[in-house]
Amino acid sequence: MSNASYRDAIFSTPLDRVARFSFDEQVVACFPDMVRRSIPGYGQILGMLSLIAKRHLRHGAHIYDLGCSLGASGLALAGALPADAFRYTGVDVSPAMVEKARDTFSTECPEHAMTVLEEDIRTLEYASSGMIILNFTLQFLPPDDRDVLLARLYAALEPGGVLILSEKTVDPDERDNAWRVERYHDFKRANGYSELEISQKRTALENVLVPDSLDALHERLQTAGFPRSMTWFQYLNFASLIAFKEA
Ligand SMILES: Nc1ncnc2c1ncn2[C@@H]1O[C@H](C[S@+](CC[C@H]([NH3+])C(=O)[O-])CC(=O)[O-])[C@@H](O)[C@H]1O
Numbered sequence: 074m075s076n077a078s079y080r081d082a083i084f085s086t087p088l089d090r091v092a093r094f095s096f097d098e099q100v101v102a103c104f105p106d107m108v109r110r111s112i113p114g115y116g117q118i119l120g121m122l123s124l125i126a127k128r129h130l131r132h133g134a135h136i137y138d139l140g141c142s143l144g145a146s147g148l149a150l151a152g153a154l155p156a157d158a159f160r161y162t163g164v165d166v167s168p169a170m171v172e173k174a175r176d177t178f179s180t181e182c183p184e185h186a187m188t189v190l191e192e193d194i195r196t197l198e199y200a201s202s203g204m205i206i207l208n209f210t211l212q213f214l215p216p217d218d219r220d221v222l223l224a225r226l227y228a229a230l231e232p233g234g235v236l237i238l239s240e241k242t243v244d245p246d247e248r249d250n251a252w253r254v255e256r257y258h259d260f261k262r263a264n265g266y267s268e269l270e271i272s273q274k275r276t277a278l279e280n281v282l283v284p285d286s287l288d289a290l291h292e293r294l295q296t297a298g299f300p301r302s303m304t305w306f307q308y309l310n311f312a313s314l315i316a317f318k319e320a
């Protein structure tokens with residue numbers, strides 16, 4: 074597959090039937106543009122990963138990036154940390170994503186230890202790890218599968234390890250939720266998406282991206298075993314949490 078990256082125009086023409094959103098070749102080809110224009114705070118969250126790793130990761134420890142897509146988190150870490158600071162394993166179930174992520178790592182950071190596995194994160198056997206990143210991935214799993222996965226990740230973390238969980242969220246207060254969603258749509262318009270694109274993508278994501286509330290996410294982390302979690306970043310209906318395993 075080509076490594077060129079295109080502008081996201083997937084939902085720009087009227088579709089008779091809007092198919093369920095999937096991470097296929099068409100999405101992969103424009104993915105960097107799509108996330109940049111559709112996830113408020115995406116760049117800030119990536120930029121913070123290496124600063125968190127510097128404070129919490131033992132030198133040379135292992136990092137998992139689950140649902141790594143094109144490996145943007147790995148690239149952000151490799152750009153900011155020396156090659157001996159960490160070993161990285163990205164995991165994604167989409168073959169097109171995995172192929173392109175591997176290409177990117179071998180050309181952009183050949184000195185760093187970057188592995189990409191084409192696996193379902195629900196069935197992967199986890200090795201011990203110092204930091205686990207779930208950047209906008211848990212939201213795509215069926216809600217019933219989320220607690221089981223988080224409990225397995227808690228078990229895989231070393232003592233003193235951290236989990237970074239970034240998600241689109243829903244606000245249980247209907248009025249506040251409506252305000253966040255409306256301003257999110259303004260954010261998309263300001264980034265060049267049309268009304269048609271916004272509404273067709275919303276349809277494509279129905280029952281595919283099922284957001285939890287921030288409270289529900291903290292509760293899931295507690296149920297999984299984490300004694301402490303906090304929201305370290307929030308921008309409209311998008312948030313990032315950090316959960317700590319006891320040292
Ligand atoms: N069960 C699964 N197993 C493995 N991968 C999965 C599964 N379900 C979905 N995925 C993968 O999770 C990724 C979600 S995108 C993550 C962005 C990235 N983290 C980034 O920081 O750029 C989020 C978004 O596009 O909003 C896709 O690549 C899916 O193939």
Ligand SMILES: O=C(O)C(=O)Cc1ccccc1
Binds near residue numbers: 108112241275
């Ligand atoms: O575009 C949206 O509505 C989102 O929630 C963000 C997003 C970004 C990339 C793929 C799927 C969802």
